[in-house]
Amino acid sequence: MISTETPYYMELKAAIEIVNTASKITEWFRQVGFQSYQKEDDSPVTIADYATQIFIINKIMEQFPSDQIIAEEDDNSFLNHDARKSISSCYETLNIGENIDIGKSLMKKDKYSERQWTVDPIDGTKGYQKGLSYAIGIGFMIKSNPKICTISVPNYKKFGKAIFIAEKDNGSKIAINNSEFISLSVSNQSYLKQAKMCHSLHYDEPWVMDFAARAEITNFVQIDSMAKFCMIADGTADLYIKPMNKSRSFAWDFLPGTLLVQEAGGTVSDLQGNRIEFNDDKCMVSAPGLIASNSIIHDEILKKLR
Numbered sequence: 001m002i003s004t005e006t007p008y009y010m011e012l013k014a015a016i017e018i019v020n021t022a023s024k025i026t027e028w029f030r031q032v033g034f035q036s037y038q039k040e041d042d043s044p045v046t047i048a049d050y051a052t053q054i055f056i057i058n059k060i061m062e063q064f065p066s067d068q069i070i071a072e073e074d075d076n077s078f079l080n081h082d083a084r085k086s087i088s089s090c091y092e093t094l095n096i097g098e099n100i101d102i103g104k105s106l107m108k109k110d111k112y113s114e115r116q117w118t119v120d121p122i123d124g125t126k127g128y129q130k131g132l133s134y135a136i137g138i139g140f141m142i143k144s145n146p147k148i149c150t151i152s153v154p155n156y157k158k159f160g161k162a163i164f165i166a167e168k169d170n171g172s173k174i175a176i177n178n179s180e181f182i183s184l185s186v187s188n189q190s191y192l193k194q195a196k197m198c199h200s201l202h203y204d205e206p207w208v209m210d211f212a213a214r215a216e217i218t219n220f221v222q223i224d225s226m227a228k229f230c231m232i233a234d235g236t237a238d239l240y241i242k243p244m245n246k247s248r249s250f251a252w253d254f255l256p257g258t259l260l261v262q263e264a265g266g267t268v269s270d271l272q273g274n275r276i277e278f279n280d281d282k283c284m285v286s287a288p289g290l291i292a293s294n295s296i297i298h299d300e301i302l303k304k305l306r
């Protein structure tokens, strides 16, 4: 159950509904097929990323018109006639987004507000393209302090659809296949050698596995997307190490997972042990990486990484 008494109940309720419908959009495209494109930085983007982001932005604007929205996709050059037609047909089939102007509403960068939403329409696009793990992440912060997040993982550990939520100081929760929300907490694993470690399927660096060898870790989960943070938050895994590039670390990628892990009792820091901060669209983490853990083994991980 989610409490109606908490400070950001309205934002949380809206974000749950939005991320729930958004995952119907991504799954619709997964079934009917989708066009993929290459962005300027060589990373992939699909028409489903656009359809999802446009829907999410419109729904947030409808309910919180003076808030600022920081969303990942900002290049509408792929939104040609055919792309718009295919997005309309998705919205029509799902019976959503009747008032949305698809050509106009990819971004909403023109205003500044202390109330900022972050949107990652598909996190783990490579996983999505291959039919593997991906996630949809929404975050909300005030003066750069995270307040709520929602993460939908449509294919979570073969359970089906999982929706993860967190509200600052009110804990983290999960709902599987639209059941009731129940509280989450991190694992109580206290032996680093026996810990289960998450790492990236498509974006890893040699120092991550060098660390694992030094720590004698032998138990791994390798998946795409911010679902790795979800696995730390629900105790499926005990630590996650992510290589970070300072200039390409964005709030939409890291705000939802960071808040979710912290509210489930975990710790998220850089390799020096400094907490992760956000500033507009940036995640202010120092290179070379980020650690999310169940808190108990955090200091030992930091020591082994030095």
Ligand SMILES: [Mg+2]
Pocket (backbone or CB within 6 Å): 049, 072, 120, 121, 122, 123, 124, 125
């Ligand atoms: Mg994305």
